[in-house]
Amino acid sequence: MSRRNVLEGRVAVVTGAARGIGELLARKLAERGVRVALVGLEPEELRRVAGTLGTEAAHWYADVTDQEAMERVAREVRARFGRVDVVVANAGVATGGPLDDCDFATWRRVVEVNLIGSVITGRAFLPALTASRGYLLQIASLAAVAPAPMMTAYCASKAGVEAYAHSLRAEVGHRGVGVGVGYLSWTDTDMVRGADESDVMREMRRRLPWPANRTYPPGPAVDRLVTGIERRSAHAYAQWWLRGSQPVRGLLPGLIALGGRREMRRVASRFRDLKGPGLLGAGGAADAARPVDTERH
Template sequence: MSRVSLEGRVAVVTGAARGVGELLARKLSARGVKVALVGLEPDALKQVSARLHSESDHWYADVTDHEAMAEVAERVKERFGRIDIVVANAGVATGGPFVESDPESWRRVIEVNLIGSAVTARAFLPALLESRGYLLQIASLAALTPAPMMSAYCASKSGVEAYAHSLRGEVGHRGVKVGVGYLSWTDTDMVRGADQDDVMRELRQRLPWPSNKTYPLGPAVDRLVEGIERRSAHVYGQWWLRGMQGVRGYLPALIGTVGQREMRRFGDRLDGLRVGLVGAGGAADEEQRSGAATVRK
């Protein structure tokens, strides 16, 4: 598939204050893309925007708030005149046994990762239809492989994968392409935050190779940029994830068997384990909900 030049295009990136979103904004900007940054950390967004090579701006908004995101979409269109690319990247995570999980944190993972992605698409699709643009939905290895101790995250990422596949069929005839980006464990604040819990870190280290590694952020984001250039239906942040598509049908039964063994191994260490939203992004989300605002520049 041939690549298209990104020079002069306008891209919206949610969850742009750090991690995948921040680096993606920087790499798109280096290719001449005008970037609109959306997230919950206005100071961090401002700093990211100031470091970009091309024209940029930033907006504070909760991706689960339809009115706020609709207002952001309107303001971005006014600011840049068009929108060609939207990357639905905002996400949070929690872990631990479902039966003892914090209900609010569990629900919030679904709200941000799944509902927030749909709200993002709903807000920006009118502009993408005008430009015959491209929507990249960031999913995860978690969409391909269910995993014990990650029920909310796996459910949310499986959900956004299915939703994006459905949307692709709805809007393709109108010129809008929809892609799904898959990432394994990548060196971000979210993964580092999850690793702060000894049980979660050890369980991840016991996964089979190559799923037990933490991968550098740069090469993964380079692959996302290439996917945007190609308007790809599937984008794989790590080389081996493409191969998982062919075996994913066998994985639930396998992981169900192996998962029971691992849960027995960790036994009493699981008692009382309650993990809230992890990493700096999770902390920002919890702070936002405790003091709530809507749209702010």
């Protein structure tokens, strides 16, 4: 069976689909004949993406941390398309800076969106995935494997979603539901570009050892994630070298702590540059501006 035929005619839900990795995932899936439901906080952008996919598509405006809204979206998607075969829990936000000088409401929001929002998404769509014996891809990050300084909220949330997804895989496998974790390193999205607006964050990232110090193009990264969806993989690596980080992940926190101590001492006098960065990128700005009402548009 060709790869295209594996997904052709299926229905996929992508959260955080208005831009970046989510938008490109929707496009790559649509190219394979998938019908796509887009979920996010930017209705005009979602409408734009849905209108240019070249396949059957619809969009829902919802905050992934709103359980009632996501349960409603799950019901409506299933009613609209008749089934759900794939869910990609991609919605995420980030902030940066030292923990003791951060806006803790922003820190908390990162964890709520990335971790709690992912769990709410999985829970809402699990009945539909059970009915179709479908597949959930949970987007995590290199940050789950290699926790770095100045990124406590993001690293904690991504480590959390990785553990949640592994646990869920064991829990629902007997129902025929597959669960995978997608890992990305620094990929050229508005979130990463937002981080690079800080001189300190940009400089610290570029001083990381190769290949972690590079920013990677999104196209090949998303192609690898789509291959993971096609294969119902337990792990999908957006950059080729991330697979090699798994066998040595137990060593990484200690090594990062040694290097981090040196780097933090070097940049400590420049922390003022990082005060109040807020949520990074255009996606972060959309989250910060979200209204309370999450009605479908």
